[in-house]
Amino acid sequence: MSPLINENDNTQLIRIPDIYEVKNALFSIDSAKTLFPNGFGAGFFKQYWNFTKKDLLNCILEFFKNGKILKEINYTFITLIPKANAPTQIRQFRPISSCLTVYKIISKILVNRLRSLLDKIISPMQSTFIPGRSTHDNILLRHEIMHKFRTKIGKTAWTAIKLGMEKAYDRLEWDFICKCFQELRFHSAWIKWIMEAISVVNDIPSGLIIPSRRIRQGDPLSSYIFIICMEVLTESFIREATTHMLGLVLKSVHNRQLFRVYSLLFADDCLLFSVKYNKEVAHD
Numbered sequence: 555m556s557p558l559i560n561e562n563d564n565t566q567l568i569r570i571p572d573i574y575e576v577k578n579a580l581f582s583i584d585s586a587k588t589l590f591p592n593g594f595g596a597g598f599f600k601q602y603w604n605f606t607k608k609d610l611l612n613c614i615l616e617f618f619k620n621g622k623i624l625k626e627i628n629y630t631f632i633t634l635i636p637k638a639n640a641p642t643q644i645r646q647f648r649p650i651s652s653c654l655t656v657y658k659i660i661s662k663i664l665v666n667r668l669r670s671l672l673d674k675i676i677s678p679m680q681s682t683f684i685p686g687r688s689t690h691d692n693i694l695l696r697h698e699i700m701h702k703f704r705t706k707i708g709k710t711a712w713t714a715i716k717l718g719m720e721k722a723y724d725r726l727e728w729d730f731i732c733k734c735f736q737e738l739r740f741h742s743a744w745i746k747w748i749m750e751a752i753s754v755v756n757d758i759p760s761g762l763i764i765p766s767r768r769i770r771q772g773d774p775l776s777s778y779i780f781i782i783c784m785e786v787l788t789e790s791f792i793r794e795a796t797t798h799m800l801g802l803v804l805k806s807v808h809n810r811q812l813f814r815v816y817s818l819l820f821a822d823d824c825l826l827f828s829v830k831y832n833k834e835v836a837h838d
Contacts, residue, residue, distance in 0.1 A: 555785060557739035558675045564741035567667050570618050573611055577603070579662035580610075583655070596655050610656070617660055621746045627656050628751070630770055645720075651770035661751060661774045668778055675738055676781055677788045680819040683777050692818045696825060699815070715826045722822040723776060724768045726783060728752065731769075734783050751775060777821070784819065791817050791826065 585597030599606055617623045634647040641647055653661070672684050681692040703712050728749065735745045752769055769776040795816040818825045 555734060555737035555789060557737065559671065559739045559741075563671055564739075564744065566670075568741050568743045570615065571663055573607065575663060575666075576611055576614055576659060577607070579659045579666065580655075582662055583658055594655060596658070599655055610659070613656055614660055614663075617750075618747070621743065621750060623657070623660070623750050627654055628753075629654065630772075649724075649771060651772040653770070653773060657751075658774065664747060664751065665774045665778060672778065672781075676785060677792070677819075679788055679791075679817050680781055680784065682819070682821040683781055689820060692820060695815070696818055699827065710829050713828045717824040717826065719822040719824075723771060723780060726769055726780065727767045731779060731783060734786060738782070748775070748779070752779070780822070784822075787824075788817070788819065 580596060580599055580603075583596040585595065585600060599610060613627075630651040630653055633650050633652060635650050636646060637648050638646045669685050673686055676684055679692075681687045681689050699712075699714070703714070731752065732745060732749055735748060740748075752773075752775065769779055795814075815827055817827060
């Protein structure tokens with residue numbers, strides 16, 4: 555991955571938060587969510603902000619100053635949400651992680667700082683979770699390309715392959731996540747915060763589970779970590795497509811300029827495009 559993060563970016567990322575940043579993070583959390591088994595959801599801290607703000611701030615500053623988070627704060631209670639009406643297999647459940655409100659405030663602060671940099675480090679092929687981009691852009695482009703598929707005639711054929719990533723969050727290795735942030739030249743303090751945040755202890759009614767990989771469904775950070783790691787795959791696509799002249803060449807309706815589309819990304823779903831001669835398609 556290319557080193558895209560500069561010194562100014564890192565300075566903004568690793569600053570110590572003040573009371574206003576903590577309050578903004580807290581009040582951006584849905585009051586009805588983060589009801590961990592202790593019952594202290596975001597609504598509680600909002601309602602009693604004037605009484606809790608000092609202790610809450612000190613608790614959060616401890617993390618940003620020392621780079622360590624109390625494991626009891628980072629406990630995650632896993633709940634299985636069925637994806638089918640009558641699930642019979644474990645793959646038909648979605649594990650949702652219920653995090654403590656204090657942790658979610660820390661996570662929100664990290665997310666809010668990271669979001670401003672995503673446009674410069676995430677390729678235009680990815681449209682999900684990026685401020686200033688819309689998933690609808692890729693959806694409309696996909697519809698336009700599929701329309702071209704039906705009307706295309708000549709000696710060449712357009713091909714598309716859809717890739718779906720099963721259990722994508724569960725298969726991300728923590729060492730790989732760390733390596734991605736290092737390659738982008740994030741500050742070592744920022745990487746330490748991220749790794750401390752995702753290194754969790756999962757709590758279930760029957761006991762504790764200590765994992766060595768995965769990011770959590772339900773953690774505000776997870777979506778952004780995932781698309782950053784996806785850039786490794788995207789750069790591989792671009793490298794191969796550039797070397798072998800793959801992808802589709804389209805014409806912009808705005809300025810009539812030609813541009814090449816290698817793939818379209820929708821979070822953990824991917825469409826790959828290429829052009830082949832008709833005889834090659836028949837042979838395949």
